[in-house]
Amino acid sequence: MGSVGAKDVPVLMSPDGKRIDGRRADELRPLAITAGALKQADGSAFVEWGANKVMAAVYGPREVHPRHLQQNNKAIVQCRYNMAAFSVDERKRPGLDRRSQEISKVIAEAFESVIFVEEFPRTSIDVYIEVLQANAGTRCAGLVAASVALADAGIPMVDLVPAVAVGKVADSIVLDLKKEEDNYGSADLPMALVPQSGRLVLLQMEGHMTRDELHRALDLGVAGCRKIYDVMRQALLDKYRADGPAPGVAA
Amino acid sequence: MSEEVAAEILTTHILDLARSGRRLDGRGLDDYRKSSVVPGFVASADGSALARIGETAVLCGIKLEPGKPYPDTPNAGTLTTNAELVPLSSPMFEPGPPHPRAIEVSRVVDRAIRAAETIDLTKLCVTSGEKCWTCYVDMHVLDHSGNIIDTASLAALGALAHTTMPNVRFGVAEADAPLAIQHYPVECTFARLGEAIVIDPSVEEEGAANGRLTIATDEAGNVVAMQKGLIGAFSPDDVKSLVDRAFRHGDRQRRLAKDA
Amino acid sequence: MGSGHRPGPPSRGRGGGRPPPDRERQLVLPGDEIDAHGLQPGPGTYRVHGRTYASVLGLIQHRPPVVRIVPLSGRYIPHAGDVVVGTVTDVQGTFWLLDIGAPRWAPLHMTGTPWKIDFGETENYLRVGDSVVVAVESLESTGRIGVTMNGDGLGKLEGGTIVTVSPARVPRVIGRGGSMITTLTRHTGAKISVGQNGRIWIDGSEEAIRRVTESLRLIDEEGQRSGLTERIASYLTSTEAPAEGLMPGPAPPTRAEREPEGEPPEAEDEPRLEE
Numbered sequence: 001m002g003s004v005g006a007k008d009v010p011v012l013m014s015p016d017g018k019r020i021d022g023r024r025a026d027e028l029r030p031l032a033i034t035a036g037a038l039k040q041a042d043g044s045a046f047v048e049w050g051a052n053k054v055m056a057a058v059y060g061p062r063e064v065h066p067r068h069l070q071q072n073n074k075a076i077v078q079c080r081y082n083m084a085a086f087s088v089d090e091r092k093r094p095g096l097d098r099r100s101q102e103i104s105k106v107i108a109e110a111f112e113s114v115i116f117v118e119e120f121p122r123t124s125i126d127v128y129i130e131v132l133q134a135n136a137g138t139r140c141a142g143l144v145a146a147s148v149a150l151a152d153a154g155i156p157m158v159d160l161v162p163a164v165a166v167g168k169v170a171d172s173i174v175l176d177l178k179k180e181e182d183n184y185g186s187a188d189l190p191m192a193l194v195p196q197s198g199r200l201v202l203l204q205m206e207g208h209m210t211r212d213e214l215h216r217a218l219d220l221g222v223a224g225c226r227k228i229y230d231v232m233r234q235a236l237l238d239k240y241r242a243d244g245p246a247p248g249v250a251a
Numbered sequence: 252m253s254e255e256v257a258a259e260i261l262t263t264h265i266l267d268l269a270r271s272g273r274r275l276d277g278r279g280l281d282d283y284r285k286s287s288v289v290p291g292f293v294a295s296a297d298g299s300a301l302a303r304i305g306e307t308a309v310l311c312g313i314k315l316e317p318g319k320p321y322p323d324t325p326n327a328g329t330l331t332t333n334a335e336l337v338p339l340s341s342p343m344f345e346p347g348p349p350h351p352r353a354i355e356v357s358r359v360v361d362r363a364i365r366a367a368e369t370i371d372l373t374k375l376c377v378t379s380g381e382k383c384w385t386c387y388v389d390m391h392v393l394d395h396s397g398n399i400i401d402t403a404s405l406a407a408l409g410a411l412a413h414t415t416m417p418n419v420r421f422g423v424a425e426a427d428a429p430l431a432i433q434h435y436p437v438e439c440t441f442a443r444l445g446e447a448i449v450i451d452p453s454v455e456e457e458g459a460a461n462g463r464l465t466i467a468t469d470e471a472g473n474v475v476a477m478q479k480g481l482i483g484a485f486s487p488d489d490v491k492s493l494v495d496r497a498f499r500h501g502d503r504q505r506r507l508a509k510d511a
Numbered sequence: 512m513g514s515g516h517r518p519g520p521p522s523r524g525r526g527g528g529r530p531p532p533d534r535e536r537q538l539v540l541p542g543d544e545i546d547a548h549g550l551q552p553g554p555g556t557y558r559v560h561g562r563t564y565a566s567v568l569g570l571i572q573h574r575p576p577v578v579r580i581v582p583l584s585g586r587y588i589p590h591a592g593d594v595v596v597g598t599v600t601d602v603q604g605t606f607w608l609l610d611i612g613a614p615r616w617a618p619l620h621m622t623g624t625p626w627k628i629d630f631g632e633t634e635n636y637l638r639v640g641d642s643v644v645v646a647v648e649s650l651e652s653t654g655r656i657g658v659t660m661n662g663d664g665l666g667k668l669e670g671g672t673i674v675t676v677s678p679a680r681v682p683r684v685i686g687r688g689g690s691m692i693t694t695l696t697r698h699t700g701a702k703i704s705v706g707q708n709g710r711i712w713i714d715g716s717e718e719a720i721r722r723v724t725e726s727l728r729l730i731d732e733e734g735q736r737s738g739l740t741e742r743i744a745s746y747l748t749s750t751e752a753p754a755e756g757l758m759p760g761p762a763p764p765t766r767a768e769r770e771p772e773g774e775p776p777e778a779e780d781e782p783r784l785e786e
Contacts (some may be wrong), residue, residue, distance in 0.1 A: 022270035033620075038394045039306040040341045040454075042586060051294060055393060057339040061586065061614035065345060072653065080346050086296035086312025094335055094349075096390070097582055116557070116566060121654040123614045128339035130391065132310060133293045154585015156555065156566040159542030177446060196542045196564060236540055236568060240583050256610060258598040259640035260712075264672035264720070271717065277725070 004145050009184050013170035020181060025174045027221060028164070028227060031142070033235035041128075043153025045235065048144040050178055051135035054144035058153040061123035062188035062226050066239075075120040079108035079127040081142055087134045103139045110143065110163075110192050110201040116156040125155060136182035137165050143202065148232050154241070160236075162228035163192035163202060166221040168209055173216045175224045189217050255343050260400035262459040269444035275455055283451045283500055289407060290413035290509035298414025298430065300511065302406035306396035308340075310387060313414045317421050318385035320376060328375020328383040330360035332389040334403055341395035341454075355480065359438065360390065360404045362476040363467035367412060367436035374431060377423055384416070384423075386430075397454035400465050400478075401504070405437035408508040413511060435505040436475050439497035440465040443483050443511075450496060457481075464490065466497035470505055539565040539580060546704070547578045555580025587612040587708035589656050589676040593647040594664065596673060596706035602634045609645065612678070612708040615654050619645060623659035625666070634682050642668040644704055644712070646685075664704070671702070671714030676731040678709040683730050683739060691740050698747035699723050722750055 012020055019025070029050030038044035042055035064070040069078075081104040085091050096104070111127060127150070129142035140163035147161040167177040168187035182188060187207025191200050209217060265275055272280055284305030293299040296312035318329060334356040336343045364370075376383040390403045393429070412432050418424035442452035442460035450461060462483025467476035474494060479485065485493075516741040538543060545556065546761075547563040555567040556578060565571075569580040589595070589611070597609035600616055608616040619637075623645075626636055637643065644665050649657035660666055676684060684705055685692055696703055701715035701723045713723045716776060726743050 038308075038339070039396050040394055041339065043584065044339075053293065057337065059338075059342055062342075063614075063616055080338065084293075084310070084312060084335070084391045085333065086293055086299065086314055086391075088295055091314040091316060091387050091389070094333055120614045121652070123654060126338070128337065130337055130339050130393070132391070133295045135295075151568045152584055154567055154582045157541045158557070158564075161541065173688075191630065194542075196559075231361065233540055237538065240538055240568060256598055256640055258642045259638075260642050260668060260671060261673050262640070263670075268717065273717070273721070275724075277721070288783045486765050 010171075010180050012181055014183060017172075019169070019174060023174075025172055026195045028176045028221070028224060029178060031228065031231050033148055033231055035148050035235040041149070041153070041185060043149040043151070043155070045145045045148035045152060047141050047148075049137065049141045049144070050176070051133060052131070052138055052141045053133040054138060054141040054145045055130045055132060056149040057128045058125065058146065058149045058155065059128070060125040060153070061120040061155075062126070064122065064124040069124070070122045070171075073121050074117040075115070075123045075125050075127045077108045077112040077115060077117065077127065079104045079111065079129065079146070081107060081129045081131070081139065083131040083134060083138070087131045093162075097101075097224060103142075106202055106204065107139065107143050107146065107241050110161060111146070111150065111157075113201040114158040114161055114194055115150070119156055125150075136177050137190070140164050140192070143192050144228060144232060148235055151236055159194050159196035160229060160232050161192050161194060161201060162225040162232060163190065164221055164224040164228055165190040166217040166224070168207060168213060168217070173209075173213055173220055175220050176180040187213075187217075189214075189221065191218070191221045191225070193222055193229075195226060195229050198222075257455070257458040258302070260454065265456060265459040266445045269447035270446070271450065274449060274453075276340065278449075280447055280449045281496060283504075284453075286405065286504060286507055288409040288507045290409050290511045296410070297417050298410045298412075300406050300409030300410055300413060300508070302402050302508075304398055304402045305453065306394055307394075307398055307402045308394040309399065309402040309406040310391045310393055311403070311410040312390070312391070313410045314387040315375075315384045315414070315416055316387070317377070317423070318383055320383045321381060324372075324381075325380035326376045327372040329385045329431045329477060330361070330365060330370070330372065330388065331385060332357045332364065332388040332407070334392065334399075336361065336392050336395070336399070340392045344395070345436075354391070355478070356392075356399055356403055359400055359467075359476065359478045360388075360407050362478075362487065363404060363436040363438055364388065364407060364411070366475040367434040367467070367469045367473070368428060369408070369432060369434050369436060371433055395454065397457055398440050398451050401438045401440050401451065404436070404467065405504060405508055408435060408437060409511050411511070412509055433467045434471065435509055436467050436468045436469045437457055437501045437508065438465050438476070439500050439504070441493050441496070443480075443485065443489075448485075448489065448493065450500060464493055466494055468494075468498050468501040472498070473496075519617075535755055537571040538569075538583075538586045539571055540568050541566055545571055545578065545580075548573055550574075550578040551576050553577030553579030555582060581679075583679050584677065585679075586614060589613050589617075589647045589650060590707075591647055593707040594704075595645060595647060595658070595708040596668070596704065596710035596712055597638050597643055597645055597658070597708075598673075599639050599641045599643070602637070604631050604633065607633060607637050609643065609658060611656070611658070611706075612675075613656055615646075615656055617645075617656035617658045617659060619643070619658050623648070623661060625661060637667065640709060642673060642712070644668060644684060644706070668704075668712050671712055672720055672724075674713060674727050676709045676711065676727055678707070680731050681705060681707055681709055684711065684727065691743065694740055694744050694747070695723055695726055698744065698751065722747060725750075731745055760786075 037046040043058040143163040144162035169185035289301040292301040298313035346381040414430035443462035463480040544726040569582040601608040645658040699719040701719040704712040
């Protein structure tokens with residue numbers, strides 16, 4: 001998704017360690033999450049993360065269509081990650097390209113790793129992610145939105161799943177790449193963490209990193225996920241806190 | 252899909268209510284749900300708007316890209332309209348190729364935009380027969396709680412009315428400029444519930460409806476597009492009275508898109 | 512809108528530990544460690560390395576011998592004995608499939624009805640779109656939900672309408688000891704059948720249905736706040752027709768009053784503050 005017209009590579013890291021948007025290496029872009037953003041879905045969430053805007057919805061567990069995908073002993077988790085035509089600089093043709101299909105697959109597998117799927121045999125849990133405005137890190141933003149939507153839909157799971165990308169720009173390991181860093185950086189490593197177990201359920205990487213850099217990238221990503229986790233939790237608490245019995249209700 | 256079988260007694264109840272001039276959500280037969288338009292929702296588009304009618308939500312993004320004029324209209328730019336009924340928006344929609352319903356929504360909105368001459372396509376011509384702008388109107392349905400067509404049309408008009416032509420980016424001119432809007436068409440959809448005809452049907456009412464009629468009007472007093480949908484029928488007198496209702500509501504709705 | 516987070520110092524200390532559940536209201540999220548007080552892990556919880564965690568979003572409830580989470584959202588999860596309102600989605604030779612809002616459609620076998628039906632005659636009794644009150648009879652490991660129409664208060668629904676609320680709101684719709692239902696029926700004269708799946712059948716005058724529907728909408732939106740019964744009563748009083756308001760004579764007997772035992776049993780299972 002390069003922009004039109006050749007441009008010089010921007011200065012990605014200033015001498016005093018500031019990134020293109022003024023962040024430090026370990027700083028996230030601003031993140032805001034709304035739990036329960038849609039009426040029709042069983043669960044939903046809207047994520048604004050830097051210049052990304054992503055909506056996620058969950059339907060299910062429900063009957064499987066087509067039926068031959070049914071599993072006798074567990075629910076299947078189906079994911080559709082889709083980018084709106086207007087979400088990127090150059091209009092994207094509607095429909096799922098190979099990139100979207102791959103992302104859909106790894107996100108579905110990440111969630112199937114944490115959902116107690118055996119509680120709902122022969123059903124489907126459908127996770128839909130619509131990227132409305134993209135600025136690098138949409139698979140992580142989509143995963144975060146979908147994880148909050150799953151909790152909003154009452155799906156039993158081990159934990160919420162925060163996700164973030166770590167990358168390498170101008171020889172520095174940095175957290176949460178924005179578009180210019182993604183385009184001109186030398187490595188990108190998206191990951192998703194299960195805080196309860198400390199394990200990663202999504203991990204991809206592209207670019208060049210030394211062993212030492214990779215170690216630091218993993219540590220930085222895990223620390224970033226823990227910050228994102230707090231925002232995810234808060235979004236759900238904000239929606240449901242008003243639902244709890246008010247203090248002072250006589251039992 | 253068939254998971255969404257409507258309970259017959261709910262359908263009957265909706266029809267009974269309509270007979271005495273009432274509706275499930277307490278509205279009168281001629282009451283629209285609360286509508287809103289938020290322009291500029293998506294920065295990656297050249298123009299955009301999030302429209303809501305009740306809980307139904309449609310996001311429209313406009314993209315302008317250089318293209319080649321059609322041979323039969325060498326002095327005009329081109330317009331492409333597309334609606335996505337993504338499965339995120341309703342338990343009724345499934346992943347897969349575009350549903351005929353999505354195609355109907357795009358076509359009905361496209362007809363209104365085109366027939367009303369919302370934008371002057373000749374202004375989208377850069378070099379006769381050689382180079383023009385292609386204007387993509389992409390509508391993304393986010394929540395289908397009934398009456399997608401009106402919501403999509405409101406989103407499209409709101410987005411077009413807040414579009415900047417990316418002249419600089421594509422080296423067409425020295426400065427970007429707002430896309431000029433000539434006319435403001437909006438769609439008004441009605442559903443027949445027995446002998447009563449309600450405006451702006453909810454998703455439950457659509458399920459009970461025996462006939463749907465969409466009428467697009469512009470601010471100059473013209474009807475610019477119509478579409479009868481679903482199984483059912485309308486008399487010419489029905490249509491005449493609905494046209495009056497469409498103008499009454501249309502003037503308010505188009506202000507929402509224009510002044511947002 | 513939403514919870515904002517600007518990168519900066521972490522919002523709360525988490526010296527390697529996990530955030531404590533919001534104790535005041537016992538609202539927990541998936542992954543939150545919970546204090547089991549020595550109880551066994553029940554529905555909505557799981558145990559790893561001797562620690563107990565929530566698996567769903569909801570309120571903690573210590574009900575010896577288990578600790579469980581009462582979900583605040585999600586689809587209806589059936590339990591044996593639940594009375595639910597369903598709609599026929601498919602008709603087969605010997606059974607019907609019902610949408611009861613659960614993860615799966617529930618088969619109602621023709622032997623589970625009060626009718627004597629021959630093979631292939633099922634469609635003469637119930638068609639697609641018909642609504643019924645049934646009881647959940649069996650839950651199999653395959654996810655199959657067996658339901659029956661044999662029992663008091665069960666059967667095909669004729670007339671009236673169906674309103675859907677979140678299944679998590681059902682205890683509120685019933686109220687403690689049936690108080691909310693009593694309030695609704697007393698003020699409106701409507702007949703009300705509450706399915707544990709959040710589908711509620713209402714019958715009566717158009718006006719009665721409208722007022723009950725509006726009350727249910729308030730309950731669904733306002734949820735678990737205190738004083739809900741009083742506020743619903745005040746809404747219903749304020750919408751009473753003048754004649755009724757001047758002479759608040761006894762409302763006609765209602766289903767709920769006639770058959771209080773017919774109410775779903777979970778009403779007292781309403782989540783509450785820690786005793």
